[in-house]
Amino acid sequence: MHKYCLECEWQCSTSDGRTEAEVSKQAIEHFVKTGHTVDSLRLPPPTVRLN
Template sequence: MHYFENYCAECDWAASTEELASRSEVGNAAVAHHVESGHEIDSRSLTFPASGSSLRSTSH
């Protein structure tokens, strides 16, 4: 499975397409977190292998 995630570089906040329906919703949540906290947001793609292998991450 493949997910897109925005996460905070300064705290443990994160939102992903695993939790929200679309990248647009993830982006809107990230903007809201930035406006409320002033924290920097980063993003990455997450790939979960089908068979119990480890998680792979690709930062953007």
């Protein structure tokens, strides 16, 4: 999951090691603090390679 601000360069993602709940909480906190609109997109699941 990747969340980003439509009005500034703020962004947060599960690819940084955060859980979806943490990303959502940070997005809500950004909205409350700034009033900026936050949008999101789902990241593709990680690829598992078996050798």
